[in-house]
Amino acid sequence: MIEETETIDEFLARHSADVEEAVRKAAAAEILPRFRRLADHEIDQKSGPHDLVTDADRNAEQYLTEALGALLPGSVVVGEEAVHTNPVVYEAIQGDAPVWIVDPVDGTRQFVHGDPGFCTLVALAQGGDVLASWTYAPASDQLATAIRGQGAFLDGERLYSGAPEPVRDLQVATSHPDYTTDEQKRALLGLWTDGVAPRACGSAGLEYLAVARGELDATAFSWEAAWDHAAGLLLVEEAGGAHLTRTGEPFRIRGGNQLPFTAARDAATARRVAELLSAS
Structure with a gap:
């Protein structure tokens, strides 16, 4: 939990691992048990046949909403499924409070079809600036993290994107x-x-x-x-x-x-x- 005089940078220094744990636990509790085991009643359409939502999306977002809100009192959670239910929720991104931006299952279509190409996305932003992020691929148990000014990492190894090779498309x-x-x-x-x-x-x-x-x-x-x-x-x-x-x-x-x-x-x-x- 953030201390009363703690800055966001200090919070991240103390609690980045706690966010990682929350992301992993949400996937373990709500996403992976349903991977390739979804029943028809656990899948719904939102705006059309290509825009799907499942019980894994809803339940994982609820898990993260509770866990992240408890870690950082005074913060707001903007999750994809909450915004679908109530679009006003999205307006919190325009405010000054710290905002957790959550996509519980990014690639729901792939998830529904049993394809491992999906992930859970969490970012912490304030004042329109993204300060930290967590990208977790549950099917391969890979976690990428970034904190502004401190680099990007995949499973603890530093990432460097580099420049494309000039001889290929x-x-x-x-x-x-x-x-x-x-x-x-x-x-x-x-x-x-x-x-x-x-x-x-x-x-x-x-x-x-x-x-x-x-x-x-x-x-x-x-x-x-x-x-x-x-x-x-x-x-x-x-x-x-x-x-x-x-x-x-x-x-x-x-x-x-x-x-x-x-x-x-x-x-x-x-x-x-x-x-x-x-x-x-």
Whole structure:
């Protein structure tokens, strides 16, 4: 629990491991027992057949909401499922209080289909700045963490994204066309050019982890939901990468971004992808 005079930096120094434990416990209690064992009544649609929610999503978010709120009194939790139920919850990101941004199962479609490509995302932000993040892939038991100014780590090993090899096409994970406007589709078409190899994205959190590890060169995403991006953007930054919107500005978790935007292994690649997205 945070002390009355403790800063957020001091809180993270004392409690980062406690957040990690809460994330692991939520997955162990609510997600992994349902992986490849989901009953039909545990799966629902939200906005359509590609937008799914399960009991694992709901229960893991509730677990994390209680655990993280207890660790940091006065903080607010903005979780994907809570916002779906009550969109007003999302407005807490605009406030001054510390905010836990939670996606209990990022890649729910993969989770439902028994694919291990899903993760749990937690970020701590304040005043629009992401201060710390946790990306946990339960199926492989891999945990990536980042604290602003202190680097990015995967299972305790420092991550360095590095620069792409100049002799090959840039590998870029992009938004699925079903989730883009006509204008965004035109912008994304800029990636279909010589020297770039775009592909459809999977779990956003795992795509960010791939960028931070230097396994993927860049992303090009067309939506703003902070629970999908906050944790991964800090992870990429702390690994040496960068993120830019079509207007050449860093992505803001508080919104108002010119979409699509990119996160990339290095600043030069981010600029190149942002320019391609702006070409239309």
